[in-house]
Amino acid sequence: MIHLIINPKAGGKRTQKQMDEIKEIFASHGKECTVHETQYAGAAKDIAAKLTEENAEATIVVLGGDGTLHEVLNGVADPTRCTLGLIPSGTGNDFAAAAGIPEKWKAAAELIATGTPKLTDWIDIGNKRCMNVGGLGMDVDVLIRCAKGKTKGKIKYLKSLVASFIKFKGYEVSFECEGEQVDMNGLIVVACNGRQIGGGIKICPVADLGDGMMDVMAVQCFKSKWQTIKAFMLLMSGKIMGYPHKKYYRCKSVKVRPKEANTVQLDGELYDGLTFDAVVRSGLKFYRA
Numbered sequence: 001m002i003h004l005i006i007n008p009k010a011g012g013k014r015t016q017k018q019m020d021e022i023k024e025i026f027a028s029h030g031k032e033c034t035v036h037e038t039q040y041a042g043a044a045k046d047i048a049a050k051l052t053e054e055n056a057e058a059t060i061v062v063l064g065g066d067g068t069l070h071e072v073l074n075g076v077a078d079p080t081r082c083t084l085g086l087i088p089s090g091t092g093n094d095f096a097a098a099a100g101i102p103e104k105w106k107a108a109a110e111l112i113a114t115g116t117p118k119l120t121d122w123i124d125i126g127n128k129r130c131m132n133v134g135g136l137g138m139d140v141d142v143l144i145r146c147a148k149g150k151t152k153g154k155i156k157y158l159k160s161l162v163a164s165f166i167k168f169k170g171y172e173v174s175f176e177c178e179g180e181q182v183d184m185n186g187l188i189v190v191a192c193n194g195r196q197i198g199g200g201i202k203i204c205p206v207a208d209l210g211d212g213m214m215d216v217m218a219v220q221c222f223k224s225k226w227q228t229i230k231a232f233m234l235l236m237s238g239k240i241m242g243y244p245h246k247k248y249y250r251c252k253s254v255k256v257r258p259k260e261a262n263t264v265q266l267d268g269e270l271y272d273g274l275t276f277d278a279v280v281r282s283g284l285k286f287y288r289a
Contacts, residue, residue, distance in 0.1 A: 065090015100289025
């Protein structure tokens, strides 16, 4: 049995059509499917919790984006016992890119219907779970501006990104990783399971979802806007590993401490006051390429 979690309001009639055709694809491969529609903010987490309390080994598929997948991961009773899948229908779909999940939803449904789930990592940060990337810095500044903006879709993110370029000054932060203590004015400090954020910003192109390690990337912030632009250009081109003003670690855990109380983002969701103690976990079964 596949439990399909969807937000019926996200795409209107398009979502209904997708849902019907996804059920047909699953049925054509002998897989029964039950649909669970979210009716309020946080419903995906509650649905996942209920399903895995009734059956810890439930198979749950999300028709949505990184945010809905984040909710489900934080709702399941035990990530090492259940199986998850994703049919991308969000704005950025950053985790889907790292997981090799096709952008076209029919192909993504076929991957789940015919494939075998692979062992996949996630990251515990504070008392939350993170599927893709968690961190603080300019990415959080952009998301906060997005939340306040009135436009929708990728144009809202682009406008927020431009505003952050102009106004963002960096965060004074210290972090401890692999026995090294680092203090810096950070443009961005992230713990990565996946490879990208913001709909294509390649914050850590070498990250591997199933290697049992997290990738920590910290990029220095300078007063010079040229340095910020240079760092961003390298991020977009997937060449940040060659940037001299960065710290990179492949590790099991990291502790990040901003000088002042700050907001943290996990899979694009914002949390105030979350302690950034990150530990990689393994054993989640996930449908991916």
